[in-house]
Amino acid sequence: MCISYHASSKTFHLHNDSISYIMTILPNGQLGQLYFGKTIHDCDNFDHLVEMNHRPMTAYVFEGDKKFSLDHIKQEYPSYGTTDFRHPALEIVQPNGSRITNFTYVSHEITAGKPVLEGLPATYTEQDDEAQTLTIRLRDELIGAELELYYTLFAARPAIARSARFVNDGSLDLHLTTAMSLSVDLPDSAYEFIHFSGAWSRERHMKVRRLEAGIQSVESTRGTSSHNHNPFVILKRPETTEFSGEAIGFSLVYSGNFLAQAEVDSWGTTRITMGINPFQFDWKLEPGESFQTPEAVMVYSDSGLNAMSQTFHKLYQTRLARGYWRDRPRPILINNWEATYFNFDEEKLVSIAQAAKNDGVEMFVLDDGWFGERCNDFAGLGDWYPNTDRLANGIVGLADRIDSLGMKFGLWFEPEMVNEDSDLFRAHPDWRICTPGRCASHGRNQFVLDYSRKEVVDYIYEMMAKILTEAKVSYIKWDMNRCITEAFSASLPADRQGELFHRYILGVYQLYDRLTTNFPHVLFESCASGGGRFDPGLLYYAPQGWASDDSDAIERLKIQYGTSMCYPISSIGAHVSVVPNHQVFRITPLETRANVAHFGTFGYELDLNKLTEEEREMVREQIKFMKEYREIIQFGTFYRLISPFENNHFTAWMVVSEDKKTALVGYYKILNEVNGPYHRVKLCGLDPDMKYCVDGASCHYGDELMHLGLLTTDGAAGEPTPDDRKSTDFDSRIFVLHAE
Numbered sequence: 001m002c003i004s005y006h007a008s009s010k011t012f013h014l015h016n017d018s019i020s021y022i023m024t025i026l027p028n029g030q031l032g033q034l035y036f037g038k039t040i041h042d043c044d045n046f047d048h049l050v051e052m053n054h055r056p057m058t059a060y061v062f063e064g065d066k067k068f069s070l071d072h073i074k075q076e077y078p079s080y081g082t083t084d085f086r087h088p089a090l091e092i093v094q095p096n097g098s099r100i101t102n103f104t105y106v107s108h109e110i111t112a113g114k115p116v117l118e119g120l121p122a123t124y125t126e127q128d129d130e131a132q133t134l135t136i137r138l139r140d141e142l143i144g145a146e147l148e149l150y151y152t153l154f155a156a157r158p159a160i161a162r163s164a165r166f167v168n169d170g171s172l173d174l175h176l177t178t179a180m181s182l183s184v185d186l187p188d189s190a191y192e193f194i195h196f197s198g199a200w201s202r203e204r205h206m207k208v209r210r211l212e213a214g215i216q217s218v219e220s221t222r223g224t225s226s227h228n229h230n231p232f233v234i235l236k237r238p239e240t241t242e243f244s245g246e247a248i249g250f251s252l253v254y255s256g257n258f259l260a261q262a263e264v265d266s267w268g269t270t271r272i273t274m275g276i277n278p279f280q281f282d283w284k285l286e287p288g289e290s291f292q293t294p295e296a297v298m299v300y301s302d303s304g305l306n307a308m309s310q311t312f313h314k315l316y317q318t319r320l321a322r323g324y325w326r327d328r329p330r331p332i333l334i335n336n337w338e339a340t341y342f343n344f345d346e347e348k349l350v351s352i353a354q355a356a357k358n359d360g361v362e363m364f365v366l367d368d369g370w371f372g373e374r375c376n377d378f379a380g381l382g383d384w385y386p387n388t389d390r391l392a393n394g395i396v397g398l399a400d401r402i403d404s405l406g407m408k409f410g411l412w413f414e415p416e417m418v419n420e421d422s423d424l425f426r427a428h429p430d431w432r433i434c435t436p437g438r439c440a441s442h443g444r445n446q447f448v449l450d451y452s453r454k455e456v457v458d459y460i461y462e463m464m465a466k467i468l469t470e471a472k473v474s475y476i477k478w479d480m481n482r483c484i485t486e487a488f489s490a491s492l493p494a495d496r497q498g499e500l501f502h503r504y505i506l507g508v509y510q511l512y513d514r515l516t517t518n519f520p521h522v523l524f525e526s527c528a529s530g531g532g533r534f535d536p537g538l539l540y541y542a543p544q545g546w547a548s549d550d551s552d553a554i555e556r557l558k559i560q561y562g563t564s565m566c567y568p569i570s571s572i573g574a575h576v577s578v579v580p581n582h583q584v585f586r587i588t589p590l591e592t593r594a595n596v597a598h599f600g601t602f603g604y605e606l607d608l609n610k611l612t613e614e615e616r617e618m619v620r621e622q623i624k625f626m627k628e629y630r631e632i633i634q635f636g637t638f639y640r641l642i643s644p645f646e647n648n649h650f651t652a653w654m655v656v657s658e659d660k661k662t663a664l665v666g667y668y669k670i671l672n673e674v675n676g677p678y679h680r681v682k683l684c685g686l687d688p689d690m691k692y693c694v695d696g697a698s699c700h701y702g703d704e705l706m707h708l709g710l711l712t713t714d715g716a717a718g719e720p721t722p723d724d725r726k727s728t729d730f731d732s733r734i735f736v737l738h739a740e
Contacts, residue, residue, distance in 0.1 A: 001155035002042070003110045003132045009045040012108070012134060014151060018158035019300045021151070022046055023076050027068060028061050029104025031076035031136065031149075033185045037246070038302050051187075055267075059083040072267050074185035077138075077149055077164065079103065086271055087215070087263055090164075091178035091278070094143055099177075103138035103147045110134050114152045114161070119506055121253050121540030122295040123152070123161050123319045130155055130319075144170020145285075154319075157311055163295045168285040176283040177498075180259075180275030181252060181296035186235070189213075189264040194234035196562050200227045201550035201583050203531035204562035206645045210238070211270060217261035219277050223448070223484030223501055224255065224528055225535040231258040232566045235272070236305065242640055243304040243684065249312060250274050251566055253320070254294035255537035256505035257281070280487070282498025294537070305565065306639050306684070313568040313638060320536060321543040321571070323516060325523045329630045330544060330570065330601040331408060332360070332623055333475070337367035338551070338577055339607035342376055344369065346391050350401055355608040357405045359616060360623035363475060364402050365410035365603075370395065372422060378445045381417045382424030384463035399471040410475030410523075411467070415460045416508065417446045417481065424459075431456050433500075435488040443482030451507030452500055453491045461514055468519050476515075478542065480528040505537075512541035525573055525601075534563065544571050544601045551577035551605055552584045553596040554730055557644040557651045557668055560599060569655065570634040574600025576622070578610075590615055592668065592732040594622040599633060599653065599666055602626045629664060629736075632657045639684040641665075649673060652712075656685040660702075663692070665735040667712055672729045680709030683737075692737040699740060710735060 001016040010025035011034075022034040024046065034049040051074075052067040060069045061083055070084035079101045080088040092101050112128035125131045134151040146169055152161040162182040168174050189211045195218045196204040209216065218229040225231050231252035237245050250272060252258050257277035264270050274296050283291050297315070301308035318326065334356040336349060353364040371387055374380030380387075386394040393400075395411065402409040418425050418432060425432065425447075433448045434440040440447060449456050467473065489500045516524060524542035526533060530549030538545060548559045556574065563572055574597040579587045597603070608619060626633075633655050641652035647670075654665040663686060686692065686702030693699040694710065712733075 001132060001153060003134045003153060004042055005108065005110070006044045009047055011046050012136075013042050013046075014134065014153045014160065015039050015042060016153060016155055016158075019160070021153070021160055022049070024050060025105045026050070026073065030070075030102075031105065031138070033074040033076045036184060036186070036248070036298070037300060072265070072269070074187065074269060075183070077103075077147070077183050086265055087261065087273060088178060089180040089183035089273055090147070090166075090176075092143065092145065093175040093177055095172050101140050101143065101145075103140050103145075106137045106139045106146075108134060108136045115150070117163060117292055117295060119509065120292060120294055121320070121509060121537045122163070123253070123297065123315060124322075125319065143172070143174060144168065145174060154315070157315055158300045159311055159315055160298045161295050162298065164293045165290060166285065167290040168287055171287055173287070174285040176285055176291055177281060178278040179283070179291060179293050180273045181254075181293045182250070182275065182298065183271065183273045184298070186270040186272065189268045189270045190237060191235040191270060192238055193262050194236060194565075195260070196230040196232060196565065197228060200529055200532070201548060202555065203227050203534065203548050203559055204230055205558055206562045206565070206643075211235075211262060211264050213264045213266065215261060215263045217259060219259045219279070220257050221277060221279050223257060223487070223504060224480065224533045225258060225537070226483070227529070227532040230566075231260060231274070231535050233260045233262070233274075234305070234308070234565070235262070235270070241304050242306045245302070245304055247301045247305050247308045249299040249301075249308045249566065251297045251299075251312065251536055252294060253297065253536040253540070254505070255508065255533050255535050257501050276502060280498060281502065283502070284496050284499065297536075309565050309640070310637060312566045316536060316539055316566075317568040317570055317635070321539055323543070324521050325543050327635070329634055330523070331362040331475075332626055333363035333365050333410060333603040334361045334608070335365040335367055335477075335575065335603060335605050337412075338582055338605040342369040342374070344390065346393065346398055346401070349398065351609060352607050353402050353405055353407060356604065357407050359608055359620050360627070361407070361604065363408040363410055365412065365475060365477060366398065367412040367477070368414070368479075370411070379419050379421035381414055381419040381446050382422040382449070384413065384415070384460070384467065395467055395471045395473075399473060403472050408474040409472055410477065411473050412477045412479060413464060414479040414481060415464060415511065416449055416451060418449050419446050430490045433484060433487060433489065433504075435486040438486055441485040443485075446482060448482065448484050450489050450491065450504070451511070452489050452503035453507070457507045457511050461511055464515060465518065468515070468522065473522060475523045475525065477525045477527055477546070480533055482529075483532075509537070509541070512538075516541050527573075531559070531563075534567070539567070539571055544573050546573040547600065550583045551575055552581040552586050553588045553593045554586060554670060555584060556596050557670070560596070561640060561644055561651065561653070564638060564640060564653070569599055569638050570601065572600035573603075574598075575603040575605045577605040588730040589728070589732075590618050592730050595666060595732040595734050596668065598622075598626055598734065599655070601634070602630065625734075629662075632662055633664065637685050641681055641684070644670065650679070652681050654683060654685070660685065660687040660690065661739040663737040665710060665737070667733050667735065669727065669729070669731040672727060672731070678713045679711075681712050682706060682709040686737075687739070690739040692739055694735055694737055696736075696738075705737075
């Protein structure tokens with residue numbers, strides 16, 4: 001690993017064994033982008049990569065020079081209006097109304113390790129030799145503003161983390177209206193743009209489209225990263241597959257409004273920008289104030305999408321997630337929500353927990369309805385004290401009873417919300433986000449608390465901390481069931497209302513940070529009506545997230561496959577629920593429900609007392625299997641094999657242990673075939689020289705399983721398989737491979 005600066009050519013080269021990233025100081029003092037891709041030899045001079053030529057109908061920076069125009073030069077962190085007419089990485093509105101800026105190079109510094117981003121989640125290092133950080137300082141002398149660009153190169157990963165910091169060193173107020181976390185100009189547009197979009201209960205479906213001249217983007221304006229789009233996009237070559245070809249992943253470590261955009265100009269250059277969405281963003285910088293953007297991570301792969309994903313998985317699993325639970329297998333839990341909804345009392349809950357304990361479940365989680373006057377979704381949010389009409393002994397008493405069973409106890413909160421029918425709202429109606437004189441729209445009969453206000457965060461913290469201090473709570477499910485509307489804060493002046501969305505997210509991070517710091521052994525799981533805020537920002541505080549409210553096994557194939565493009569398996573909350581499924585009303589085999597949920601943080605969303613004895617025995621076997629293999633599943637190397645987005649019959653994935661001696665292959669039949677062809681699945685990640693026994697039976701060398709494939713033929717429809725299993729729609733198997 002090395003970050004080099006060649007003074008003679010004013011060139012920066014960030015390189016390790018996998019990647020190179022090259023920049024230069026242009027003749028006008030701004031930064032130019034020269035190369036990002038597979039590692040290349042370092043040289044004193046890369047000036048030949050600065051491509052300039054005369055082009056009609058453009059503007060030029062220097063009088064008499066008809067070549068140097070920012071209109072067609074690749075840049076590093078561009079601004080608009082000084083011969084560049086593309087979308088910028090920054091925009092600052094000045095007191096005279098001008099938006100023109102000119103940030104030029106002042107100095108740079110190369111340091112070991114990685115700096116902390118104050119108040120924001122970010123990747124980190126534990127040893128200085130894990131990474132180097134380049135800080136480039138630029139200045140706009142006219143307005144008295146400084147810009148610091150941060151680049152962290154990880155030693156053993158094809159990854160670079162980037163962010164920017166603005167400082168007002170002048171005497172006048174400035175308004176920052178665009179502040180992207182990264183911008184990079186790539187020399188061509190022969191890419192496909194992949195994003196992960198959907199809606200509630202169908203999050204992170206993989207969408208692929210060819211880049212064309214103009215702009216393609218995904219964004220959120222909802223106050224959350226959202227169910228609809230994810231702050232993660234990929235550029236891949238058209239010929240790139242899961243296992244070969246170039247791909248670049250761009251991921252934003254942020255949980256609020258974001259923009260991820262690809263702009264292809266008239267000469268085929270592709271500009272990728274990513275960061276806080278400029279839409280309705282306006283941050284006032286008074287003299288002496290600064291603004292730090294969230295972090296964005298770029299990952300390069302020349303070995304296909306799987307290799308790119310595996311880099312994100314290991315980086316986010318070990319250097320974004322933190323704390324006690326980062327490296328620990330997650331407990332198998334049961335959640336009462338779909339079993340009872342609001343209809344429960346202490347005895348019913350203990351009955352569910354006892355049955356689960358008998359079958360091997362390790363944690364009982366009490367979901368919505370335990371607090372205030374919460375008998376339905378019209379009341380109680382904001383009053384985080386137990387409803388003793390339902391729980392006579394409160395949370396302390398229930399937690400003690402669960403503990404006496406030999407189980408851990410978990411609890412649901414929705415701390416960012418309030419109902420009008422609550423003590424909190426009656427005492428502090430001004431704590432609700434709403435616009436004076438306008439109708440306050442509701443969602444799920446609830447409203448959003450103004451987390452831009454410290455007193456609101458403090459108040460909620462005290463109530464949550466009281467519960468966590470008094471009761472034996474080992475797990476928190478943190479939900480968030482609506483987006484922000486009528487965005488206005490009663491505590492912000494008119495010229496700072498454009499700061500509300502970002503200040504809100506900073507307040508969420510502050511509450512998470514206080515709770516995880518003061519209660520370090522509590523396992524936090526993030527949730528926002530399922531996957532509405534499944535992003536790297538929350539992974540920093542909560543090492544796992546509820547991937548979707550949709551627990552149907554077949555729908556989960558797409559959701560979990562798409563999620564795995566960026567996020568580690570240890571972060572994906574996945575449970576077995578009842579049938580007919582409560583979201584899509586589909587009936588799927590209990591075996592398949594578990595075989596999908598096994599590839600995540602495993603649990604149940606049902607009352608085991610209502611299953612047959614045969615089903616209970618299957619549950620016991622599922623739990624036994626998960627306990628034996630969960631460390632491999634959650635922390636092994638994950639491979640996607642057959643995509644549910646390209647195949648209406650089969651999906652497959654697998655995970656391999658670090659020592660390559662154990663592998664598990666999940667194989668899922670969506671629709672049955674009639675007298676179908678023979679099938680084999682080519683496996684990945686095995687040791688070609690090891691001999692693997694499949695399900696304790698036939699044994700084959702790793703190279704055969706990878707190049708010829710694993711035989712998965714299950715016979716004709718309606719006919720038994722070789723092991724007497726009848727194949728149906730929604731069938732599945734997990735093949736277990738052990739090296740001899």
